[in-house]
Amino acid sequence: MGFGAGAGEPTLAEQLCRPAVETPFNRGAASAQALLAAAVDGETLRRLTDGVGSVAEAAEHAAQAAGAAGRMPAPTGPGPAGLLVAMAEAMVPTDRAWHAAKVGLCQALRRTRAGTWARTGTPDACVGLEARQRLDAQDAAQGWRVGRAS
Numbered sequence: 702m703g704f705g706a707g708a709g710e711p712t713l714a715e716q717l718c719r720p721a722v723e724t725p726f727n728r729g730a731a732s733a734q735a736l737l738a739a740a741v742d743g744e745t746l747r748r749l750t751d752g753v754g755s756v757a758e759a760a761e762h763a764a765q766a767a768g769a770a771g772r773m774p775a776p777t778g779p780g781p782a783g784l785l786v787a788m789a790e791a792m793v794p795t796d797r798a799w800h801a802a803k804v805g806l807c808q809a810l811r812r813t814r815a816g817t818w819a820r821t822g823t824p825d826a827c828v829g830l831e832a833r834q835r836l837d838a839q840d841a842a843q844g845w846r847v848g849r850a851s
Contacts, residue, residue: 714749717741721750764842773845783810783818786844795830804828807844 716737720729727743734740741749767773785808793802808824827843 713737713739714753717746718750718753721746726750761842764846765838768842768845769838781809781821782812784808784844785810785818785820793830800830802828802830805843807846 717729717733717739720732720736723729724732725743726747730741730743730746733746764773785806787806787808789804789806791802791804792799794800805827806824807826808820809822810818811821813819825843825846
């Protein structure tokens with residue numbers, strides 16, 4: 702099975718990337734072999750993950766630019782009754798130094814019969830080392846997507 706440019710099933714590529722973002726590439730390749738019966742080495746998994754990440758990053762930047770310009774597409778159906786957006790900051794070691802990482806969480810909400818709010822669906826998070834203004838735009842785009850998909 703080839704995983705070069707234009708090769709491979711997108712769904713399989715996505716599933717192969719999941720272990721790679723949580724573990725080192727060689728260990729992710731071993732997990733992919735065990736869980737998905739897909740023979741892939743660490744270097745191939747790294748290239749595949751980089752490619753999928755590039756596509757996701759381009760989509761993220763396009764959504765942020767559209768939001769900043771006020772051009773978010775209109776929803777195609779009803780959204781959630783509410784949307785929880787939370788921001789936090791943590792210090793993380795990168796490049797032999799400590800940096801502030803911003804974390805944003807988006808969660809669709811619905812009203813209960815008792816009139817309180819309940820979380821619905823799967824929460825979605827974004828993490829960035831970008832400046833606060835950039836992460837705010839990323840979190841706003843993510844919140845729009847979560848609200849639209851709910």
